[in-house]
Amino acid sequence: MKFIDKQQSKNLLFILPSLLGVCIFVLIPSVDVIRRSFVDAKTHHFAGLQNFVTIFHNHAFLVAAGNTLKFIAVCIPTLMIISLAIALLLTSGIKGGPFFKSAYLFPMAIPVASIALMWRVTFEDHGLLNGILSSLHLGTHDWMHSGFAFWIVVGSYVWKYIGYNVVLWMAGLLAIPKSYYEAAWVDGAGKLKCFFYITLPNMKSMVFIVTILAVLNSFKSFREVYMVAGNYPNQSIYMLQHIFNNWYRELSLDKLSAAAVVFAIVILIFVMLLQKFWASESLKGDL
Amino acid sequence: MDTRVNKFGLLIMCALIILLGACTHEGSSDKQDENKSKDHAAKGRYLETNNSLPQNLKGIYALQKLKDGTIKLVASGKDIPFDVYSSKDRGKSWKKVKASGSIVPPGNDINSAAIDLKGNIVLNYGVHEKSNGAKLSAFKGELTYVKVDTHGKKTKLPISLPSSGKSSDQRVNELSDLKFAANGDLFGTDQNNxxxxxxxxxxxxxxxYSSGDVNEYGLVNHSLLIVTGNQVQQYDIRTGKxxxxxxxxxxxxxGAKKSLMIPGNKKDDLYxxxxxxxxxYVLGGNVVEQLADGSLSMLNSGNFTNLAVDSNGNFLVTYKNSDQQPVLKHYTFSKKAEATPSHEITVxxxxxxxxxxQQITKFQSENPNMHVNYEVGVSGKNGESTSDAIKTLNTKILAGKGPDVLILNGMPVDxxxxxxxxADFSDVIDKYTGKDEAFKNIVEAYKTKNKIYAVPIRxxxxxxxxxxxALDQIHxxxxxxxxxxxxxxxGDKTPLLDIQDPSMLAVKLxxxxAADWFNKDGSLSKSQLTDAFTKLKKIYDASTEHLSKxxxxxYKKKFEYAVNKGDMTKIQYYDGYMDVSNSAPDIAEGRSRLAAGTIGSFDAIAYLSSVHESHHTISYQLLNKGKHYFVPGIxxxxxxxxxxxxxxxxxxxxxFSEKAQNIDYTGGFPVNKKQFEKAQAKPSQDTMSDLNMGTNEKITWPDPKQFEAFTSKVETLKTPTYQDDVVSESLFEAFExxxxxxxSPHEAANDMMEKLNLYLSE
Structure with missing residues (x-):
């Protein structure tokens, strides 16, 4: 009895180099992180679940986790709704569609350091925004050291990734056969009904993909925040990446590993739930 | 057939990929090289040895090998502004050249000198400007140019340069950095480069020759080489083109910080x-050969002043040591010495x-079989922050490639x-404390459970x-x-402290x-913090009420600009204001009522004791004296x-040895007791002149009793001051x-606690 057939063995050979790379750079280090999450960093002895208990009693971790979840909960729906709306507009055949598509992609091309510099110029104490407000006698504000910092990060994230999501949505929208809409128009369906009964159901798999990518991209917003505000920004934008960064600097690898494992489990559950509710039948088959 | 070809092609592709992956595995080839090198270590390198110089030299202005192989040098000595010495044994011993004493009149100092291949000397000299009896670096009026031939005959050279061209600059334009070309022409740079x-x-x-900025220039055969900030330009000295x-x-x-260039023994040779x-380097070539590694010698210090090559192709380099005294090193090629020392450590x-x-350089010269790699985390070249550097270091340590010795300033020591x-190195410290050669109270300040993991050396x-x-009332x-x-x-209008910025006050105190603000569990005490802000505000108001908004x-804009321009943290910038060594005269002259900060040299004791002598009411005591704090240096x-x-x-x-502790730039007092006592010796007249500069007080060197009083205070110190950049930065922000x-103080305390909340709870 053969374990794998000829075709599968050929397939395995093709993916072998990539698989080796993933094993060496991703799987093995991940296993090591899981191992470290059960080991005490000082004594190097098995600590059971102590590290997990420690992080859930750690105020900084709880704040960071809360902020990260809040950021995802606010950013993802905002980004998806706005980018879908723009994609619908662009696919409806407005003038200058290709130009706008490129324009929305432009923020992604701007380097992180330039964005950080833009933030500083705009939101610092003596920055552009305070300068404008001061000239209008509206009083200045310490934007980056107050609750406004969270909304600045949200705005920056949405601004940066909107074009990327627009392109993804447009790919999904253009894949829906026009005949469906034509049939619906013949039956007297309006634009709203077409959207809810044709567009959205056909975009389920795209929603899954866009959501996953948006969540992954949301972690990259740490870079701008770190460059502008350093290791300890305003509490409202203190995210998990900050605490990981600071724990690594202090070599608290036990807490760092335990937090990473918890975070990975949360993401896994989230992806599995998304997959269950949003991935289309065809996508399920492929996966 | 097709299937077989496909399978074969697949197998070849996989094999190639695996082979390529194996080829990039650097670790194994490094190990192989290491094993090879142990068995067949490359031999031959330039060894650095000390050569003696004539006694009592203050400075060396020129060093040159003559056509007949004699080495000649132009120097100044104690009370003798101009002296010439020659050596026929490649710098091992020196003989004074006759009739050189009257060339430069007394009271004058040499600005620059050059020696040609025949032994003729050209120099310029003048009288230094003075302020309050102390010499300044600028010269008064025009300099005199003279040529001294090999018989000691002096001729004046009528060199006249165009004016300096700066309308606000009244100084006469003069030549410096004199050199001779092979054709006998004299070269020099003026104030406009x-x-x-x-x-x-x-x-x-x-x-x-005008090229903007001139960092260094050299003369090889018919070529003039000019080193600017970003290039090396070449000119033909026959045509000027x-x-x-x-x-x-x-x-x-x-772009090098400092360099020296000389022609070699052969026509187009440059060293x-x-x-x-x-x-x-040979002019016209594409290859530069490194003869000696700077990290294995005193070249690393950058304090070289003259370079010469002897008739055997070995080198002589003069330096200024940490006491500003000239030192001569000879670099001789040894075929037997290993190309790189077998024992290596990383600092x-x-x-x-x-x-x-400097300490590494000295250590290497005394231990030629050891090589010390010096690594700097924040080099300033790549825009990395302290945090980034620490993370990179942690990665190296975890990978087993970390350094051997760490300079712990700025690192998360706890x-x-x-x-x-x-690692515990209490056995190293015990050697010094056992013989009472180090201040036990300082070196064992970080001792925990009989183990020592960190020690201040200054x-x-x-x-x-x-x-x-005031001192009786302030504890x-x-x-x-x-x-x-x-x-x-x-209603006293005199400022309490000489400060102009809230952060300056915060840095000083x-x-x-800070240690008083923390509870036993490591959290901040709100009441203590609020109290501290209240008191700091009172001190700040009493020190700045004479200044308008x-x-x-x-001042605020000036300091912010300086901090941003210098790309440093506030504590790094304001560190310069911590030194109150020369603040005692300011108090005597009524510029402020108190001065708070740190002292790290015996010059401070000179100021304090001199002012106390003339104003018996002015004295000093330890800051926050009940706690016996000291500020750890390195x-x-x-x-x-x-x-x-x-x-x-x-x-x-x-x-920790006396020799190493003799070197210091700004780190503070040495922990080695012998060196601590040695440093109390009266300095040179020039140093005393410098101490008297800029003050109306007469500063004299303290007597032994005054040093004893200070030493007994030092022996009571036992607690290192609180050091945490995150806490201090948030203090500056809140206190401003x-x-x-x-x-209000209450709101500022709340502010600071909010900011530090996350940091302390991590």
Whole structure:
């Protein structure tokens, strides 16, 4: 009895180099992180679940986790709704569609350091925004050291990734056969009904993909925040990446590993739930 | 057939990929090389040895090998402005050249000198400007140019340069950095960085060379090489015209902190040195050969002043040591010596440290079989922050490639000790404390459970200077705040402290007051913090009420600009204001009533004792005296993962020795008691003149009793001051708002606690 057939063995050979790379750079280090999450960093002895208990009693971790979840909960729906709306507009055949598509992609091309510099110029104490407000006698504000910092990060994230999501949505929208809409128009369906009964159901798999990518991209917003505000920004934008960064600097690898494992489990559950509710039948088959 | 071809093709592709992956595995080839090198170590390198110089030399102005192989030098000695010596044995011994004493009149000093291949000397000299009896670096009026031939006959050279061209600059334009070309012409640079080519017999200007900035220039055969900030330019000295730039030298010379260039024994040979080493280049070539590695010699210090090559192709380099005395080193090629020493250790520091570099250089010269790699975490070249550098270091340590010795300033020492990354080296310290050769109270300040993981090799003392009446009332921050309030009520207009910015006050007092703000569990105490802000505000108001809002704003902008421009943290910038060594005369002259900060040298004791002699009411005491704080200077530790613990311990032991502790730039007092006593010896007249500069007080060197009184205070110190950059930065931010009245002390304390909440709870 053969374990794998000829075709599968050929397939395995093709993916072998990539698989080796993933094993060496991703799987093995991940296993090591899981191992470290059960080991005490000082004594190097098995600590059971102590590290997990420690992080859930750690105020900084709880704040960071809360902020990260809040950021995802606010950013993802905002980004998806706005980018879908723009994609619908662009696919409806407005003038200058290709130009706008490129324009929305432009923020992604701007380097992180330039964005950080833009933030500083705009939101610092003596920055552009305070300068404008001061000239209008509206009083200045310490934007980056107050609750406004969270909304600045949200705005920056949405601004940066909107074009990327627009392109993804447009790919999904253009894949829906026009005949469906034509049939619906013949039956007297309006634009709203077409959207809810044709567009959205056909975009389920795209929603899954866009959501996953948006969540992954949301972690990259740490870079701008770190460059502008350093290791300890305003509490409202203190995210998990900050605490990981600071724990690594202090070599608290036990807490760092335990937090990473918890975070990975949360993401896994989230992806599995998304997959269950949003991935289309065809996508399920492929996966 | 097709299937077989496909399978075969697949197999070949996989095999290629695996092979390529194996080829990039650097670790194994490094190990192979290491094993090879142990068995067949490359031999041959230039060894550095000390050569003696004539006694009592103050400075060396020129060093040159003559056509007949004699080495000649021009120097100044104690009370003798001009002296010439020659050596027929390649710098091992020196003989004074006759009839050189009357060339430069007494009271004059040499500015620059050059020796040609025949032994003729050209120099310029003048009288230094003075202020309050102390010599300044600028010369008064015009300099005199003279030529001294090999018989000692002096001729004046009528060299006259165009004016300096700066309307506000009244100084006469003069030549410096004199050199001779092979054709006998004299070269020199003026104040505008223009190089002049002058006929050495008539003093007439033949050509001028203008290239913007001139870091260094050299003369090889018919070529003049000019090193600017980003290139090495070449000119033909026969025509004065520019030739093609020498791009291959850019990497070594352009942008180097300091370099020296000389022609070699052969026509187109160029020898040059910088901090990285000694090099050889042949004009017109594409290859630069490194002859000596700077990291294995004193070249690393960058304090070289003259370079010469002897008739055997070996080198002589003069340096200025840490006491500003000239030193001569001879570099001789040894075929038997290993190309790189077999024992190697790595010393890591977050920020470049001149004292440590000098100590490494000295250690290597005394231990030629050991090589010390000096690594700097924040080099400033790649825009990395301290945090980034620490993370990179942690990665290296975890990978087993970390340093052996760590300079712990700015590093998370507690975390490293907790995680077992630092090794105990109490056996090294016991050697010194056992023989009472080190201040036990300082070196064992970090001792925990009979183990020592971190030790300061230098320290500063936080003091408060003021009238005896004030010192009797002030013991800590509370009493200083009360004194400030009473002072204001009494209507005294003299500023309490000489400060112009809230952060300046915070920096001065933070190290000695911060520890009181923390509860036993490590959290901040709100009441203590609020109290501290209240007192600090009172002190700040009493020190700045004589300044208007506009003046305070101007100071604020000036300091912010300086901090941003220097790309440093506030505590790094304001560190310069911590030193109160020369503040005692300011108090005597009524510029402020108190001075708070640190002292790190015996010059401070000179100021304090001299002012006390003339104004008996002015004295000093330890700042926050009940706690017996000291400020750790350079703190060292040893990595527990070091592969060469023996070598690391040897180096650490050397750092505490009298020889090593003799070197210092700004780190503070030495912990070695012998060196501590030696440093109390009366300095030179020049140093005393410098101490008297800028003050109306007469500063004299203290007598032994005054030093004894200070030493007994030092022996009571036992607690290192609180050091945490995150806490201090948040203090500066919060106190600025409190000091300007934007927030009350209570609000500022809340602000600071909110900011530190996350940091402390991590």
């Amino acid at each position: 223009i190089i002049y080519q002058i006929d050495a017999s008539t003093g007439k200007i033949k050509h001028t 520019q030739k093609q730039d020498i791009d291959v030298l850019n990497k070594y010379l352009a 040059f040195c910088n901090e990285k080493g000694l090099y050889h 890591y520091t977050l920020n470049d440290n001149s004292t440590v570099k 975390a490293y000790v907790e995680k077992g990354l630092l 320290f500063k003392v936080p003091i408060l200077i003021g009238s005896q009446d 800590d921050l509370d009493t200083m705040g009360d004194y400030a309030e009473n002072d204001r009520k009494a 933070f190290p000695v007051i 506009e003046q305070l704003n101007d 703190t060292v530790g040893m990595s527990a993962k070091s592969k060469n613990q023996e070598g690391a311990k040897k180096f650490l032991s050397y750092l 708002k409190c000091a300007s009245g934007k927030e």
